[in-house]
Amino acid sequence: MKKFLVFALLILVIAGLAFSAKLKVAFIYVGPIGDAGWTYAHEQGRQYIEKVFGNQIFTSFIESVPEGAESESVLRNFAARGYDIIFATSFGYMDPVIKISKMFPKTVFMHCSGYKTAPNVATYFGRMYEPRFLTGLIAGIMTKSNIIGYVAAHPIPEVIRGINAFALGVKYVNPEAKVHVVWSNTWYDPATEKEAAISLLDIGADVIAQHQDSPAPQQAAQSYGAYSIGYNSDMEAFAPKAYLGAPVWNWGPYYEKVVRDVMNGTWKSEQYWGGMADGVVDIVVSDLVPESVKNLVSVFKEAIIEGKFHPFTGPIYDQEGNLRVPAGEVLSDGELLEMDWFVDNVVGTIPR
Template sequence: MKKHMLLVVLLLLVASFLTAKALKVAFIYVGPVGDAGWTYAHDLGRQYAQQVFGRDVITSFIESVPEGAESESVLRNYAQRGYDLIFATSFGYMDPIINVAKKYPKTIFMHCSGYKTAENVGTYFGRMYEPRFLTGLIAGIMTKSNIIGYVAAHPIPEVIRGINAFALGVKYVNPNAKVHVIWSNTWYDPAMEKEAAISLLDMGADVIAQHQDSPAPQQAAQQYGAYSIGYNSDMREFAPKAYLGAPIWNWGPYYEKVIRDVMAGTWKSEQYWGGMADGVVDIDISDLVPDTVKKLVSVFKDAIIEGKFHPFSGPIYDQDGNLRIPAGDVASDGELLSMDWFVDNVVGTIPK
């Protein structure tokens, strides 16, 4: 009798295991997973989560989804197919997410870089301005012409904030250097981004930084014998003679946390904005950077992580000489998230 009962229990456990519903998690990308940049970094995070959870989670992704109406149909399709959690990884997906979330209240949506939330919509991002400042320190020391080029993506606060943080790092070590900005109005268009970088190099820039997802600006820098600062991931293989380093993303642990919360039924809508202290953002530095510069960067990195230094510490002036952040003050999150002005060592304008 006892053996029979034990067999029944074992069979029930096996049946439970076989019929357990895996959490279905979708990722929507604005670029190709092979961009070596923004989308590549997110997909590394997806792969990390898949490896952590194994059969308990099913992940799916769709790449190169345009922002706007087309993204809304992709979001709706995933929700209709019973996906429990959807990560949408570009700013322009914000309104489509809000629209679809109203119709699928049982689906949880996570939007990267946005600011609109709902009961089943949360937002997440990283304080990329922290490692941006650190790469500015490197660029400010490594430049000889004092002309530093920056290939900017779209004129939104995220991009403007990054340019300013980088420029503040440059200014901290080299008050004579200027950061020259050219807009490509792209996230991923290698040909256009390379042309923008070349126009900066023709102006005399000997360091090129970027916000886009392709390594094209760095390849242009290498072609011209200049240095480059990448973005999103370690891109040294594309321009090994130019690449000084990059501010990089590490999404895996955060994706693991959100998935665990959803599986446990403890997920709640929030606006997450993590920094280097959380590990969601970091800096990669190549061997082209002297050890003395690496040590300086390390000191500032530790100070930021420990809360002893903030890249947007006053006094900070804008291009017109207006005092934006007084001495002794630090920019608030609200000011950072709505930033629409350039600091005083940036050369260029912000399109309306």
């Protein structure tokens, strides 16, 4: 019996050492993993690295964590439990990440969509404005009423930049069309987002775009016999009679890179902002879109990837008629990241 107990204890010690040798990676999500949108896309990235690294890593996640101070305890708990990397996947986690990172200098914190860094904190995001512009091309051609609705989330530069990129795509193919914006002030609230979409459909919008995580705006569009543009992931199954396509995220390869860098000891704090050329953002186009329009989208997509076209190339005017970007010039990354104004074919205001 004594030999058996010693052997069992040895097995437990070996198992414990094997577990501790694994890189521990945590994810904090702002919504439920089944939202079919933003959180779902990040969860697909987590599952991707599990398949890539197998038993080399151990991952965990917590979903529906409120932004702001309430996320501090979740961040602290993961770090205190020895997680090597913590991916905080929403803008509102920014200040809590910076605060908690100072308490755990050996932990790598990755904050999605923010702008504050530290020696052990990096930021990452994607140039979603690139596929947003492409979906604007589709909407501008497919509209008949020239009233295009956009259900906007929160009035932050990320959302404003997306609206403008979409509107510039619309204008490129249809100067007569207007993009009407209604704010939901939500990331994931299907009922509120559906009502916002209906308010746009009631004024004659025949295409509805969105920046939230639920498919509710697309379902509202389908119920009205209108078209929809999704976001975050391919949501065609939720509104197949309305769905034209969506700008989508592909986080897996980037998450793989971060994990490898940490494993290899080459990780460093940076502000990553990748585009379609990196594969972190892309567009899906449904079969409701005519082949001629698909071909146009493909041409512009390739031009963007090759660096031959930028969606924010002037001349670009704001709603008051001011020239914001002279002909031939392109907005800098700094200007894009701080964007707080609408282009001239957007109808709506930005809450201050």
